[in-house]
Amino acid sequence: MKRPTIADIARRAGVSKGAVSYALNGQPGVSEATRQRIVAIAQEIGFNPNSAARALSGASARAVGLTLCRPARILSIEPFFMGLISGFEQELAARSYALTLQVVATPENETQVYRRWWGERRVDGVFVTDLRENDIRIPVLDELQLPAVVIGGPGDTGRVTQLWSDDAGAITEAVRYLMALGHRRIARVGGLPDLLHTRTRTRAFTEICASLGLSEAVTVPSDYTGEEGGRATRRLLINAERPTAIIYDNDVMAVAGLSVAQEMGLSVPGDLSIVAWDDSPLCSLVHPPLTALTRDIAAYGAHAARQLLAAIAGEPVQDVEEGTAHLTPRGSTAPPREP
């Protein structure tokens, strides 16, 4: 089956290709009557503009890219990315932009993919996640002048727009809440230490705990996997002076931590309170349901997509701090049992 082209439409409408192009793109240069006739014919024969031809003649590729640099076993279970992608799609689908996905092994590979996509003119812009200190991807994006939005800062991203959520505020709320419940020994199981938002959280956690007089507040680095989160929890709980509350940098580790506590015969929340960062359905799924720092990840993604589309359109875009995640108390937090 032959795909219809604007030439087919032009023939049937008795006009030139140019007129069809103007009509379908809402450009001036054709009368309203002609435009309607052309649009009707296009509809009738099910015309869709060939994206390659469009992209070739200078217009945009109408596609944006996302590279994911996490091992498959983390990706599959980490709800964050799919939430983000759903959010992207809300905005992209509305303007019929496509989302191109690539899973890569290292940040170096990511820069290679950016270069290739740019060279191939395959995407008009990219989403960048998991920002690191002195991230090697930033200079590449700068060099290529590839529109981009960084999700998760704030950091030094030069020309590249960024979007982040107020992690410091969120962790402060969590610590204050746990303190109000009576906790004094609060620990945190952090995400990948290289990531900038992990550092932000660690710094904020240390600061707020110091300012509140919690001297023993400790962050154990981890990697977002359940296994590591579980191990880190076990290490924390075998201490004589074990924490009475643990904040986890993602929900997967929090669930793993809950499981470890139960396995060690500790009751949650009696012996240990647990707070998860990011409130996926996972948190309400386990028993007891986990108190979590809730933020609307899909909305976050949608916002990022709007920013990226604006950047692509050449509109001025500014760095944005999204709202603070708020605490959703559930069954996993309670006052610590008297010793």
Place this chain on the structure above:
Amino acid sequence: MKRPTIADIARRAGVSKGAVSYALNGQPGVSEATRQRIVAIAQEIGFNPNSAARALSGASARAVGLTLCRPARILSIEPFFMGLISGFEQELAARSYALTLQVVATPENETQVYRRWWGERRVDGVFVTDLRENDIRIPVLDELQLPAVVIGGPGDTGRVTQLWSDDAGAITEAVRYLMALGHRRIARVGGLPDLLHTRTRTRAFTEICASLGLSEAVTVPSDYTGEEGGRATRRLLINAERPTAIIYDNDVMAVAGLSVAQEMGLSVPGDLSIVAWDDSPLCSLVHPPLTALTRDIAAYGAHAARQLLAAIAGEPVQDVEEGTAHLTPRGSTAPPREP
């Protein structure tokens, strides 16, 4: 910064554009010496062929598509899709095919996306998941002659290749295992009833239970969400003659079921054994870890990608049944406690 084109390479190499094209694509028509010179120059100036131009001149788009038709809150937590995507990428990245993703609301929308993608020549083929009975997407794919691979059958897909795993064998193994442990009242919480593989599983479950003399084997339909899985579990467990073992169609519902059992004061596996279908890290994360029907989803995805690429290349492809998922016993299954 200007992107290099084959014309730039041709100029520097002192040959024609055509020669460059032949050289870079491994076509005959240039001498080995010239080819190497051209390839070296291309490397040096960081050349990547413009995908639009390539696609336009008849070659393929070097992209495949995947539509996901599940609500965001399921997608984000369901590990299956990300596992599948990781598997796709293994194959696609190796041949520098891009993966284009679109989240849609209904199967009708999926057919619209197929039509658009096809019309735009944006993809060379698509992955189709969640096959239904008399799936409306199949005739559209047929009509468009759009290469496709259906993941999850077997069903009536006409010209379209399909790939499925032996669900009947897997569920038989699970039921046999539970019987061997001494269970006689086995229930199942199923996935979306519309999906073909859910029906296959339901039929197989009913048959094997009947043939083994388990008269009360019942399947409760659900929708893969934790909430529904939990509700279904609760409904099963409030019966006087409650089941002593439940098989869940995905891991998310299994985890929710575990949580409900604990909330109701039942011990797992003492009072209730639980088997999850698909063994994501989630299953090892909870306490007790869940016995699961394990299959390598990434490998499944990789296989599907190979099939699709073959179909795109015009090679003959046949329907394939992947291996049977095997049972991975963990702490959530044990002989039922004596009544």
Place this chain on the structure above:
DNA sequence: CACTTCCCCTGAAGCGGTTGACTTTGAAGC
């Protein structure tokens, strides 16, 4: 030596849109 054959390469058409230069038409303005 003339002829064919083969290899290596050139030149140009064409994929399907977009876009700027240009033409035609009709109506307003003087």
Place this chain on the structure above:
DNA sequence: GCTTCAAAGTCAACCGCTTCAGGGGAAGTG
């Protein structure tokens, strides 16, 4: 009645690559 001008269209170039027809020269053949 003549110029002027905007609106409505036409025309052709162009984006960067692929591919086909064909040309030139070297090698092989009788």
